[in-house]
Amino acid sequence: MHYRSRQTLQHTLALHLRRLKYGQPRPKVFCVGFQKTGTTSIQYALSKLGYRVGGVFPVNDLQRREQMFKRAIELLPQFDAFGDNPWCLYYRELDEAVPGSKFILTTRDPETWYASACKHFGTTYSLLHEWIYGEPVPVGNKSLYIDRLLRHNRKPVFISPTGRRTF
Numbered sequence: 001m002h003y004r005s006r007q008t009l010q011h012t013l014a015l016h017l018r019r020l021k022y023g024q025p026r027p028k029v030f031c032v033g034f035q036k037t038g039t040t041s042i043q044y045a046l047s048k049l050g051y052r053v054g055g056v057f058p059v060n061d062l063q064r065r066e067q068m069f070k071r072a073i074e075l076l077p078q079f080d081a082f083g084d085n086p087w088c089l090y091y092r093e094l095d096e097a098v099p100g101s102k103f104i105l106t107t108r109d110p111e112t113w114y115a116s117a118c119k120h121f122g123t124t125y126s127l128l129h130e131w132i133y134g135e136p137v138p139v140g141n142k143s144l145y146i147d148r149l150l151r152h153n154r155k156p157v158f159i160s161p162t163g164r165r166t167f
Contacts, residue, residue, distance in 0.1 A: 018050035028076070028098050031083030032091045033106030034132075034149055036116045039083040042104060046081040054079035056128075059086070065131045073097060085128055088152065107153050110146045114138065117145065 029051065031042045043053045054075055059068055068086050075082075076098065087094070091103055108116075117138040121129070130136040133148045 015047075015050065015052065018048065022050040026080070027100040027102055028079075029081040029102045029104065030087050030091060030094055031081070031104045031106060032088040033083075033104070033108075034088055034113075034152060035085055036113055036120060037106040037108040039106055042106060043081070043083040046083075051081040052079045053081045053083065055082070055084045056086075059128050059131075062127075068128075068131070069093060085132065089132065105153070110149055113149060114142055114146055 029046060031039050031046075033039055033042075035056075039055075043055055047053045057071065057075065059071070062068055062071070069090055072082075072086060072090060072094075095101060095103070121138055123137045123139050125136045127136065129138070133141065133145050135141040135144055138145050
């Protein structure tokens, strides 16, 4: 599904009504948990609050991982909130690029997270997962996937160049 296909006429009208009720959302919000940690629920809640939410976007046409960040930056003006992959990979860079932004780290028990990832993604090849985990499919790569999840969730609190703590 193309990342713009979510914005149907009904969604657009609902968004405008929510904005009338709640006002223009600011600042930008990034959900930086890995997929299957509740990111869709966070995106749904932010949408209900009037945020224009961007999620996963296509990367299979990209040749290098570095191109993914460029595409992410190009999407920033189109949305108020972002979640899922690849946003979780770039929280430090996004903190610098979008001063005043907020970050939400969603987490989940590693065993249930891995089971959910296997059920959802199975053995379907994913270039994005290869870039994140080192292997394109979760099935058969339990320790690798769980280790990467834990390393992401354990990242220390950092102070941004603006002096703001994001985690």
